Amino acid sequence: MADTPTKPPEMQLQVQMTEEVSNGQYSNLVLTNHTDSEFVLDFLYVQPQQPLARVRSRIITSPRHAKRLLKALQENVQRYEARFGTITLDEDEGPKH
Numbered sequence: 001m002a003d004t005p006t007k008p009p010e011m012q013l014q015v016q017m018t019e020e021v022s023n024g025q026y027s028n029l030v031l032t033n034h035t036d037s038e039f040v041l042d043f044l045y046v047q048p049q050q051p052l053a054r055v056r057s058r059i060i061t062s063p064r065h066a067k068r069l070l071k072a073l074q075e076n077v078q079r080y081e082a083r084f085g086t087i088t089l090d091e092d093e094g095p096k097h
Contacts, residue, residue, distance in 0.1 A: 025056040039066040 027043035034040065040060050046053040061069070081087060
């Protein structure tokens with residue numbers, strides 16, 4: 001019988017997080033930047049009528065993972081809109097980053 005590659009058994013990922021992390025951080029602005037080897041996503045909270053925005057979290061990831069994240073977000077937005085209706089974006093919402 002010919003040698004056929006065998007698929008490794010699938011492992012179920014177990015995710016652990018602290019209570020503080022599980023509470024999450026609210027963000028209403030994301031700044032993105034990249035180099036040839038990584039993407040940087042800065043999640044900020046901007047208070048109304050305030051000139052100062054604080055970074056709540058910074059995520060640094062590879063270009064391949066950034067693209068997988070983009071695909072996952074697109075799929076989830078489509079499912080959201082199918083269930084709850086179209087998300088409309090107003091032109092006067094401020095800067096888009």
